[in-house]
Amino acid sequence: MDRRIVIIGGGAAGGTAAQFARKTDRKAEVTIFEAGKYPQYSKCALPHLISKTLDNVIEFDEKWFERANIELFLETVVEKIDRNNKKIVARRGTETIEKKFDSLIIATGAEPVVPHIKGIKEANSLVNGVFVLRTLDDACAISSFLPKVKRAVIVGAGAIGLEMAEALHKFNVKITVIEMLPSILPGMLDNDMGDILQKKIPSDIEIFTNHKLIEVASNGSAVESVVIENEEGNRQAVDADMVLISTGIKANVELARSLGCSIGEKGGIIIDKKCQTSVKDIYAVGDCTQYVDFVTGKPLLVGLGSMAVKQGIVAGINAAGGNAKLPEGFLQTRTTQLFGIEIAAVGPVLNQRADKKPVTGKFTGSSLPDYFPGGREITVKVLVDPKDGTLIGAQAIGENAAQRINVFACAIMNRMSANDFVKMETAYAPPIAPTLDPISIACNVARMRYGRK
Amino acid sequence: MDRRIVIIGGGAAGGTAAQFARKTDRKAEVTIFEAGKYPQYSKCALPHLISKTLDNVIEFDEKWFERANIELFLETVVEKIDRNNKKIVARRGTETIEKKFDSLIIATGAEPVVPHIKGIKEANSLVNGVFVLRTLDDACAISSFLPKVKRAVIVGAGAIGLEMAEALHKFNVKITVIEMLPSILPGMLDNDMGDILQKKIPSDIEIFTNHKLIEVASNGSAVESVVIENEEGNRQAVDADMVLISTGIKANVELARSLGCSIGEKGGIIIDKKCQTSVKDIYAVGDCTQYVDFVTGKPLLVGLGSMAVKQGIVAGINAAGGNAKLPEGFLQTRTTQLFGIEIAAVGPVLNQRADKKPVTGKFTGSSLPDYFPGGREITVKVLVDPKDGTLIGAQAIGENAAQRINVFACAIMNRMSANDFVKMETAYAPPIAPTLDPISIACNVARMRYGRK
Numbered sequence: 090m091d092r093r094i095v096i097i098g099g100g101a102a103g104g105t106a107a108q109f110a111r112k113t114d115r116k117a118e119v120t121i122f123e124a125g126k127y128p129q130y131s132k133c134a135l136p137h138l139i140s141k142t143l144d145n146v147i148e149f150d151e152k153w154f155e156r157a158n159i160e161l162f163l164e165t166v167v168e169k170i171d172r173n174n175k176k177i178v179a180r181r182g183t184e185t186i187e188k189k190f191d192s193l194i195i196a197t198g199a200e201p202v203v204p205h206i207k208g209i210k211e212a213n214s215l216v217n218g219v220f221v222l223r224t225l226d227d228a229c230a231i232s233s234f235l236p237k238v239k240r241a242v243i244v245g246a247g248a249i250g251l252e253m254a255e256a257l258h259k260f261n262v263k264i265t266v267i268e269m270l271p272s273i274l275p276g277m278l279d280n281d282m283g284d285i286l287q288k289k290i291p292s293d294i295e296i297f298t299n300h301k302l303i304e305v306a307s308n309g310s311a312v313e314s315v316v317i318e319n320e321e322g323n324r325q326a327v328d329a330d331m332v333l334i335s336t337g338i339k340a341n342v343e344l345a346r347s348l349g350c351s352i353g354e355k356g357g358i359i360i361d362k363k364c365q366t367s368v369k370d371i372y373a374v375g376d377c378t379q380y381v382d383f384v385t386g387k388p389l390l391v392g393l394g395s396m397a398v399k400q401g402i403v404a405g406i407n408a409a410g411g412n413a414k415l416p417e418g419f420l421q422t423r424t425t426q427l428f429g430i431e432i433a434a435v436g437p438v439l440n441q442r443a444d445k446k447p448v449t450g451k452f453t454g455s456s457l458p459d460y461f462p463g464g465r466e467i468t469v470k471v472l473v474d475p476k477d478g479t480l481i482g483a484q485a486i487g488e489n490a491a492q493r494i495n496v497f498a499c500a501i502m503n504r505m506s507a508n509d510f511v512k513m514e515t516a517y518a519p520p521i522a523p524t525l526d527p528i529s530i531a532c533n534v535a536r537m538r539y540g541r542k
Numbered sequence: 543m544d545r546r547i548v549i550i551g552g553g554a555a556g557g558t559a560a561q562f563a564r565k566t567d568r569k570a571e572v573t574i575f576e577a578g579k580y581p582q583y584s585k586c587a588l589p590h591l592i593s594k595t596l597d598n599v600i601e602f603d604e605k606w607f608e609r610a611n612i613e614l615f616l617e618t619v620v621e622k623i624d625r626n627n628k629k630i631v632a633r634r635g636t637e638t639i640e641k642k643f644d645s646l647i648i649a650t651g652a653e654p655v656v657p658h659i660k661g662i663k664e665a666n667s668l669v670n671g672v673f674v675l676r677t678l679d680d681a682c683a684i685s686s687f688l689p690k691v692k693r694a695v696i697v698g699a700g701a702i703g704l705e706m707a708e709a710l711h712k713f714n715v716k717i718t719v720i721e722m723l724p725s726i727l728p729g730m731l732d733n734d735m736g737d738i739l740q741k742k743i744p745s746d747i748e749i750f751t752n753h754k755l756i757e758v759a760s761n762g763s764a765v766e767s768v769v770i771e772n773e774e775g776n777r778q779a780v781d782a783d784m785v786l787i788s789t790g791i792k793a794n795v796e797l798a799r800s801l802g803c804s805i806g807e808k809g810g811i812i813i814d815k816k817c818q819t820s821v822k823d824i825y826a827v828g829d830c831t832q833y834v835d836f837v838t839g840k841p842l843l844v845g846l847g848s849m850a851v852k853q854g855i856v857a858g859i860n861a862a863g864g865n866a867k868l869p870e871g872f873l874q875t876r877t878t879q880l881f882g883i884e885i886a887a888v889g890p891v892l893n894q895r896a897d898k899k900p901v902t903g904k905f906t907g908s909s910l911p912d913y914f915p916g917g918r919e920i921t922v923k924v925l926v927d928p929k930d931g932t933l934i935g936a937q938a939i940g941e942n943a944a945q946r947i948n949v950f951a952c953a954i955m956n957r958m959s960a961n962d963f964v965k966m967e968t969a970y971a972p973p974i975a976p977t978l979d980p981i982s983i984a985c986n987v988a989r990m991r992y993g994r995k
Contacts, residue, residue, distance in 0.1 A: 415965070521878075
């Protein structure tokens with residue numbers, strides 16, 4: 090009998106798992122149950138959909154799945170899983186769907202954390218004018234609401250918050266960004282790097298770091314203002330007809346928990362190198378899982394599309410009888426573009442590293458040799474182990490930051506030291522890069538610092 | 543007594559050596575003898591000077607050297623070196639300069655190879671209208687001659703030949719490029735990649751691959767045409783009022799040879815990891831040297847600015863009493879930009895690898911996810927060891943080719959396999975790069991091929 094693989098969740102992780110299960114076993118019966126109404130789309134592209142930079146975020150449409158011979162059930166909610174008999178019962182409208190499975194892949198994703206703040210919810214729903222941005226439906230709701238927005242408050246200066254600041258800025262919305270931590274993009278940049286970025290953001294966007302949201306005030310049907318508070322406890326009101334909550338996500342693990350899968354300290358489903366949960370024949374992938382941070386060896390909540398895809402590939406292959414493995418840990422290579430500036434990072438930021446104090450090296454320079462016109466600014470910061478100079482993180486702001494950070498991802502994966510890194514020849518040509526690339530110079534700065542110890 | 547360091551040659555290698563000698567020993571007496579009339583300038587930028595993209599190629603002027611307390615003698619020719627007494631005699635015009643040294647650094651560079659072709663030279667000088675491009679003087683001569691040029695023949699489709707094709711194209715010169723090998727940019731790209739590049743070059747530039755130059759025909763004072771010949775021996779004439787010979791360089795080693803330094807099979811001065819020649823206290827750096835190819839372990843003529851700078855750093859530090867080492871070998875990370883297209887490579891090309899036949903993986907795709915507007919084409923090709931999939935080379939044409947190749951430089955330096963490479967998370971965000979970067983996909987193609995063996 091042909092192998093039966095059921096995937097719960099049709100996002101990037103689940104969709105990729107389906108693809109690779111299909112590639113691995115051409116005869117397997119591959120089924121996806123997706124609760125939402127859209128086939129696989131890019132969550133990361135939603136701010137760009139709202140900004141009207143693009144008009145489509147669907148990556149693989151229903152026809153694509155049909156051609157790939159993957160059965161895709163949309164708007165279908167899993168009701169019951171019989172783990173012993175390997176049977177799943179799902180509901181689409183009034184229809185009941187039953188499937189037997191040999192392998193199950195859980196890809197239930199994550200959902201926004203909405204803090205318990207006065208005035209943010211009413212009868213367990215967000216107050217009119219308060220939004221989160223996680224799904225395509227969220228994006229559509231924001232887009233519909235946008236024409237009447239004059240002032241928006243964005244709570245959380247992470248990638249989504251700032252990407253949304255840029256999107257709303259295009260529509261001439263007056264924007265205020267509130268961030269609890271001392272600097273912006275704190276999951277990606279150290280404070281000093283966050284400050285460099287902040288100076289490049291249009292000055293008509295108001296940013297309050299070290300502030301938290303205290304209250305959302307509505308006039309019955311519409312948001313009117315918010316109250317924020319600084320570290321000293323001083324409060325002020327900010328007018329707003331829209332509030333976006335972008336303060337993080339939590340993994341959706343209830344289904345996995347009900348099946349007996351172990352949940353980790355970060356709140357994600359625990360998986361091994363094969364994406365296998367603690368329960369035989371049940372895999373988990375994407376934002377609902379936690380894995381290992383390559384650099385620290387500690388648990389890491391998986392929250393990046395790139396990791397989700399890597400997991401989808403591995404789980405899909407294994408569920409279909411193949412043999413694939415994740416790397417020892419994830420590097421957290423990540424990037425975003427804000428107001429035309431590329432920002433990228435790999436490895437934990439300083440304030441996520443309470444265990445040891447890395448030596449850092451930072452360099453700001455031109456992307457081109459001094460004598461060549463058209464050079465653009467790039468700042469590169471590296472974090473190295475104070476013991477032996479092993480690279481453990483890097484951050485970059487500016488020209489080609491993402492591909493430059495990819496070089497560091499490769500270096501970190503190979504446990505390369507800053508000392509060895511500077512020996513590497515980087516590509517040089519006057520119209521493209523200087524003889525000593527900023528990535529090498531930043532390492533050299535770090536190298537001299539740990540060398541002196 | 544303070545240490546005395548004499549450097550012969552003030553190009554990138556020699557100048558960098560002087561800088562790092564100075565940094566290492568603040569009290570040393572550092573002297574450069576440079577035969578040309580310019581302080582350290584960028585040879586790689588000369589085509590861009592001719593195209594008027596920039597108007598200055600000087601990287602460090604005389605004042606810079608003065609401030610750094612480095613004695614720079616321009617237009618100064620070394621006449622005699624007394625190796626036993628460590629004394630050097632040089633001549634500047636009518637002036638004789640004598641210097642004692644503790645360490646000598648030879649940075650005599652390379653010069654263009656001018657093939658023995660009928661009509662190319664007259665009384666040991668190039669015929670009027672025939673040029674090479676190596677020095678700033680060469681560039682000035684070409685620039686002065688340019689206003690009367692209507693048709694140019696460029697012999698050699700390497701980086702300099704093609705960069706000059708682009709420069710002359712801006713001045714509406716009708717251009718013909720002759721290349722002996724089957725495809726363009728043969729030192730950087732395999733034939734299939736060269737063919738991809740050729741299709742992107744403006745069609746009014748005539749390119750004859752598999753052709754060689756047979757004769758240059760002049761009318762007494764000016765070039766009139768050239769004769770070229772294909773593989774079958776068929777000849778044709780091409781009208782030309784200018785001919786640029788860009789068929790390669792040879793290392794200037796006569797001075798080193800006269801001092802007893804060993805010269806290698808590639809024609810360069812042999813150096814060790816410390817940039818030391820076979821003679822004690824004599825170092826050599828830059829285009830006059832040969833070192834080791836990291837990938838093949840075989841001798842490699844050093845002909846890239848990036849390598850020259852790495853050597854300059856090492857030799858400068860060591861000559862000043864420090865302790866620095868080159869990597870085991872050079873990766874040959876290299877790049878150029880032609881007609882707005884970035885091209886980059888690392889490691890030997892296929893036809894330089896007679897020893898074993900690498901498995902290749904090639905991928906052409908968009909620099910952005912399919913659904914995101916503005917993606918640009920990128921082709922990535924990787925070469926891997928058929929035995930174990932270890933990456934041994936990579937080539938890229940298109941968006942951010944250089945930084946993408948830097949990732950491979952890092953991977954190759956760490957002897958990473960294509961299999962491990964695909965596990966690495968590359969930076970993903972819709973406006974910047976797809977979830978699976980073309981660099982990963984190319985590795986995956988190669989991986990599947992060697993995995994099947």
